[in-house]
Amino acid sequence: MKNILLILVSFLTFTVSAQNNALFNKATEAYNVGEYQKAVDSYLEILSNGKHSAELYYNLGNAYYKLNQVAPSIYYYEKALLLKPNDNEIKNNLGYAQNMTLDAIDQIPVTGLSKIYNNIIGSLSFDQWAYASIIFMVLFVLLYIAFYYFHYSSRKRLAFIFSVISLLLMITSVVFAFLQHNKFKADQPAIVFAKEASVKAEPNKRGLETFALHEGTKVNVIEELNDWKKIRISDGTTGWIPSEDIKTLKDF
Numbered sequence: 001m002k003n004i005l006l007i008l009v010s011f012l013t014f015t016v017s018a019q020n021n022a023l024f025n026k027a028t029e030a031y032n033v034g035e036y037q038k039a040v041d042s043y044l045e046i047l048s049n050g051k052h053s054a055e056l057y058y059n060l061g062n063a064y065y066k067l068n069q070v071a072p073s074i075y076y077y078e079k080a081l082l083l084k085p086n087d088n089e090i091k092n093n094l095g096y097a098q099n100m101t102l103d104a105i106d107q108i109p110v111t112g113l114s115k116i117y118n119n120i121i122g123s124l125s126f127d128q129w130a131y132a133s134i135i136f137m138v139l140f141v142l143l144y145i146a147f148y149y150f151h152y153s154s155r156k157r158l159a160f161i162f163s164v165i166s167l168l169l170m171i172t173s174v175v176f177a178f179l180q181h182n183k184f185k186a187d188q189p190a191i192v193f194a195k196e197a198s199v200k201a202e203p204n205k206r207g208l209e210t211f212a213l214h215e216g217t218k219v220n221v222i223e224e225l226n227d228w229k230k231i232r233i234s235d236g237t238t239g240w241i242p243s244e245d246i247k248t249l250k251d252f
Helices: 002-032 036-048 054-066 070-083 088-098 112-121 126-149 153-186
Strands: 189-192 196-200 209-214 218-225 228-232 238-242 246-248
Touching: 002 036, 002 054, 036 054, 054 070, 054 088, 070 088, 070 189, 112 153, 126 153, 209 238, 218 238, 218 246
Parallel strands: none
Antiparallel strands: 189 218, 189 246, 196 209, 196 238, 218 228, 228 238
Protein backbone atom coordinates (compact mmCIF):
# COMPACT_ATOMS: atom_id res chain seq x y z
CA MET A 1 0.00 0.00 0.00
CA LYS A 2 2.82 2.38 0.91
CA ASN A 3 4.56 1.64 -2.39
CA ILE A 4 1.36 2.43 -4.31
CA LEU A 5 0.98 5.74 -2.46
CA LEU A 6 4.63 6.60 -3.13
CA ILE A 7 4.22 5.87 -6.84
CA LEU A 8 1.01 7.94 -6.92
CA VAL A 9 2.65 10.92 -5.20
CA SER A 10 5.67 10.70 -7.52
CA PHE A 11 3.38 10.57 -10.57
CA LEU A 12 1.36 13.58 -9.41
CA THR A 13 4.55 15.53 -8.64
CA PHE A 14 5.94 14.74 -12.09
CA THR A 15 2.63 15.70 -13.74
CA VAL A 16 2.44 19.07 -11.93
CA SER A 17 6.10 19.78 -12.71
CA ALA A 18 5.57 19.00 -16.41
CA GLN A 19 2.46 21.19 -16.45
CA ASN A 20 4.35 24.09 -14.83
CA ASN A 21 7.19 23.76 -17.35
CA ALA A 22 4.70 23.83 -20.22
CA LEU A 23 3.01 26.91 -18.75
CA PHE A 24 6.37 28.63 -18.25
CA ASN A 25 7.36 27.99 -21.87
CA LYS A 26 3.94 29.19 -23.03
CA ALA A 27 4.30 32.38 -20.99
CA THR A 28 7.80 33.01 -22.32
CA GLU A 29 6.63 32.60 -25.90
CA ALA A 30 3.71 34.97 -25.28
CA TYR A 31 6.02 37.55 -23.71
CA ASN A 32 8.47 37.35 -26.63
CA VAL A 33 5.71 38.16 -29.16
CA GLY A 34 4.30 41.01 -27.06
CA GLU A 35 1.25 39.20 -25.66
CA TYR A 36 2.01 40.31 -22.12
CA GLN A 37 -1.43 39.63 -20.59
CA LYS A 38 -1.30 36.03 -21.81
CA ALA A 39 2.16 35.73 -20.26
CA VAL A 40 0.80 37.08 -16.96
CA ASP A 41 -2.09 34.61 -17.01
CA SER A 42 0.26 31.65 -17.52
CA TYR A 43 2.70 32.80 -14.83
CA LEU A 44 -0.17 33.29 -12.36
CA GLU A 45 -1.44 29.79 -13.14
CA ILE A 46 1.99 28.44 -12.16
CA LEU A 47 1.72 30.33 -8.87
CA SER A 48 -1.74 28.85 -8.28
CA ASN A 49 -0.15 25.40 -8.67
CA GLY A 50 2.00 26.16 -5.63
CA LYS A 51 5.24 26.87 -7.48
CA HIS A 52 7.18 30.06 -6.80
CA SER A 53 10.68 31.27 -7.50
CA ALA A 54 12.64 34.49 -7.97
CA GLU A 55 12.67 33.88 -11.75
CA LEU A 56 8.90 33.48 -11.86
CA TYR A 57 8.29 36.66 -9.85
CA TYR A 58 10.85 38.53 -11.94
CA ASN A 59 9.14 37.51 -15.19
CA LEU A 60 5.78 38.54 -13.78
CA GLY A 61 7.24 41.91 -12.87
CA ASN A 62 8.54 42.32 -16.42
CA ALA A 63 5.18 41.41 -17.96
CA TYR A 64 3.25 43.80 -15.72
CA TYR A 65 5.81 46.53 -16.43
CA LYS A 66 5.19 46.10 -20.15
CA LEU A 67 1.46 46.49 -19.42
CA ASN A 68 2.22 49.75 -17.54
CA GLN A 69 0.70 48.34 -14.36
CA VAL A 70 2.81 50.01 -11.72
CA ALA A 71 1.75 48.30 -8.50
CA PRO A 72 1.85 44.67 -9.73
CA SER A 73 5.21 45.16 -11.46
CA ILE A 74 6.82 46.60 -8.31
CA TYR A 75 5.10 43.97 -6.17
CA TYR A 76 6.56 41.04 -8.08
CA TYR A 77 10.00 42.62 -8.47
CA GLU A 78 10.07 43.10 -4.69
CA LYS A 79 9.03 39.48 -4.13
CA ALA A 80 11.81 38.32 -6.47
CA LEU A 81 14.26 40.48 -4.53
CA LEU A 82 13.22 38.84 -1.25
CA LEU A 83 14.38 35.51 -2.68
CA LYS A 84 17.47 36.92 -4.43
CA PRO A 85 18.52 40.04 -2.49
CA ASN A 86 21.75 40.57 -4.48
CA ASP A 87 20.42 40.20 -8.01
CA ASN A 88 21.40 43.39 -9.86
CA GLU A 89 19.06 42.71 -12.78
CA ILE A 90 16.06 42.58 -10.44
CA LYS A 91 17.24 45.76 -8.69
CA ASN A 92 17.65 47.60 -12.00
CA ASN A 93 14.21 46.68 -13.29
CA LEU A 94 12.67 47.49 -9.92
CA GLY A 95 14.26 50.93 -10.19
CA TYR A 96 12.68 51.47 -13.61
CA ALA A 97 9.26 50.50 -12.25
CA GLN A 98 9.65 52.75 -9.21
CA ASN A 99 10.25 55.69 -11.55
CA MET A 100 6.60 55.39 -12.56
CA THR A 101 5.32 56.00 -9.01
CA LEU A 102 3.96 59.38 -7.95
CA ASP A 103 5.07 59.50 -4.32
CA ALA A 104 8.49 60.99 -3.57
CA ILE A 105 9.29 60.04 0.02
CA ASP A 106 12.54 60.86 1.77
CA GLN A 107 14.55 58.12 3.43
CA ILE A 108 15.53 58.24 7.09
CA PRO A 109 19.30 58.90 7.17
CA VAL A 110 21.35 55.80 8.02
CA THR A 111 24.63 56.04 9.94
CA GLY A 112 27.82 54.59 8.50
CA LEU A 113 27.98 51.67 10.93
CA SER A 114 24.31 50.83 10.46
CA LYS A 115 24.76 50.88 6.70
CA ILE A 116 27.76 48.54 6.89
CA TYR A 117 25.85 46.22 9.23
CA ASN A 118 22.79 46.15 6.97
CA ASN A 119 24.92 45.54 3.89
CA ILE A 120 26.72 42.61 5.51
CA ILE A 121 23.64 40.99 7.05
CA GLY A 122 21.53 41.68 3.97
CA SER A 123 24.09 40.32 1.51
CA LEU A 124 22.38 36.92 1.88
CA SER A 125 18.90 35.82 2.91
CA PHE A 126 18.57 33.98 6.23
CA ASP A 127 18.25 30.59 4.52
CA GLN A 128 21.37 31.31 2.43
CA TRP A 129 23.27 32.14 5.63
CA ALA A 130 22.02 28.83 7.05
CA TYR A 131 23.29 26.96 3.97
CA ALA A 132 26.62 28.75 4.31
CA SER A 133 26.90 27.62 7.93
CA ILE A 134 26.34 24.00 6.84
CA ILE A 135 29.06 24.30 4.20
CA PHE A 136 31.52 25.72 6.74
CA MET A 137 30.58 22.98 9.22
CA VAL A 138 31.33 20.26 6.64
CA LEU A 139 34.59 22.01 5.78
CA PHE A 140 35.51 22.17 9.47
CA VAL A 141 34.90 18.42 9.89
CA LEU A 142 36.95 17.55 6.82
CA LEU A 143 39.84 19.76 7.90
CA TYR A 144 39.72 18.32 11.41
CA ILE A 145 39.90 14.79 9.97
CA ALA A 146 42.79 15.89 7.77
CA PHE A 147 44.55 17.34 10.83
CA TYR A 148 44.15 14.00 12.60
CA TYR A 149 45.57 11.94 9.72
CA PHE A 150 48.32 14.25 8.41
CA HIS A 151 51.83 13.19 9.44
CA TYR A 152 53.83 16.30 8.59
CA SER A 153 53.67 19.08 11.17
CA SER A 154 53.39 21.81 8.51
CA ARG A 155 50.30 20.19 7.00
CA LYS A 156 48.79 19.55 10.42
CA ARG A 157 49.33 23.22 11.29
CA LEU A 158 47.62 24.42 8.11
CA ALA A 159 44.72 22.00 8.59
CA PHE A 160 44.30 23.18 12.18
CA ILE A 161 44.38 26.88 11.24
CA PHE A 162 41.86 26.49 8.43
CA SER A 163 39.62 24.28 10.56
CA VAL A 164 39.50 27.01 13.21
CA ILE A 165 38.71 29.60 10.52
CA SER A 166 35.93 27.35 9.18
CA LEU A 167 34.53 26.95 12.69
CA LEU A 168 34.50 30.72 13.22
CA LEU A 169 32.86 31.28 9.83
CA MET A 170 30.25 28.64 10.66
CA ILE A 171 29.43 30.37 13.96
CA THR A 172 29.31 33.76 12.21
CA SER A 173 26.97 32.40 9.54
CA VAL A 174 24.64 30.95 12.18
CA VAL A 175 24.55 34.30 14.01
CA PHE A 176 23.91 36.19 10.76
CA ALA A 177 21.16 33.72 9.81
CA PHE A 178 19.53 34.30 13.21
CA LEU A 179 19.77 38.09 12.92
CA GLN A 180 18.52 38.10 9.33
CA HIS A 181 15.62 35.81 10.26
CA ASN A 182 14.60 38.13 13.10
CA LYS A 183 14.81 41.10 10.74
CA PHE A 184 12.79 39.22 8.13
CA LYS A 185 10.05 38.48 10.68
CA ALA A 186 10.05 42.04 12.06
CA ASP A 187 9.69 43.65 8.62
CA GLN A 188 6.28 43.29 6.99
CA PRO A 189 6.61 45.19 3.70
CA ALA A 190 3.63 45.82 1.47
CA ILE A 191 2.85 47.61 -1.78
CA VAL A 192 0.01 50.09 -2.24
CA PHE A 193 -2.36 48.80 -4.93
CA ALA A 194 -5.04 51.50 -4.73
CA LYS A 195 -4.72 54.29 -7.30
CA GLU A 196 -4.86 56.72 -4.37
CA ALA A 197 -5.10 55.62 -0.74
CA SER A 198 -6.09 57.90 2.11
CA VAL A 199 -3.96 57.30 5.21
CA LYS A 200 -5.85 58.12 8.42
CA ALA A 201 -4.77 59.12 11.91
CA GLU A 202 -7.16 56.50 13.31
CA PRO A 203 -8.32 53.07 12.02
CA ASN A 204 -11.73 54.22 10.80
CA LYS A 205 -13.21 56.13 7.87
CA ARG A 206 -14.08 59.09 10.09
CA GLY A 207 -10.46 59.60 11.08
CA LEU A 208 -8.51 62.63 9.91
CA GLU A 209 -6.51 62.08 6.74
CA THR A 210 -2.82 62.61 7.51
CA PHE A 211 -1.48 61.99 4.00
CA ALA A 212 -2.23 60.14 0.78
CA LEU A 213 -0.29 57.43 -1.02
CA HIS A 214 -0.46 56.22 -4.60
CA GLU A 215 -0.07 52.86 -6.31
CA GLY A 216 3.35 51.25 -6.22
CA THR A 217 4.59 52.89 -3.01
CA LYS A 218 6.26 50.53 -0.57
CA VAL A 219 5.21 50.64 3.08
CA ASN A 220 5.89 48.58 6.20
CA VAL A 221 2.99 47.15 8.19
CA ILE A 222 3.52 47.57 11.94
CA GLU A 223 0.05 46.83 13.34
CA GLU A 224 -3.33 45.48 12.29
CA LEU A 225 -6.83 46.16 13.59
CA ASN A 226 -9.94 44.74 11.95
CA ASP A 227 -9.88 45.87 8.30
CA TRP A 228 -7.13 48.45 8.85
CA LYS A 229 -3.37 48.26 8.92
CA LYS A 230 -1.02 50.71 10.57
CA ILE A 231 1.87 51.46 8.23
CA ARG A 232 5.18 53.28 8.32
CA ILE A 233 6.69 54.85 5.21
CA SER A 234 10.37 55.36 4.53
CA ASP A 235 10.55 58.80 6.17
CA GLY A 236 9.19 57.37 9.44
CA THR A 237 5.64 58.75 9.14
CA THR A 238 2.89 56.39 10.30
CA GLY A 239 -0.86 56.11 9.75
CA TRP A 240 -3.77 53.74 9.18
CA ILE A 241 -4.75 52.45 5.76
CA PRO A 242 -7.57 50.10 4.66
CA SER A 243 -6.25 46.54 4.35
CA GLU A 244 -7.73 46.24 0.85
CA ASP A 245 -5.55 49.13 -0.41
CA ILE A 246 -2.25 47.30 0.12
CA LYS A 247 -0.84 43.87 -0.59
CA THR A 248 1.80 42.31 1.67
CA LEU A 249 4.93 40.87 0.09
CA LYS A 250 5.61 37.97 2.41
CA ASP A 251 2.60 35.88 1.50
CA PHE A 252 4.56 32.96 0.06
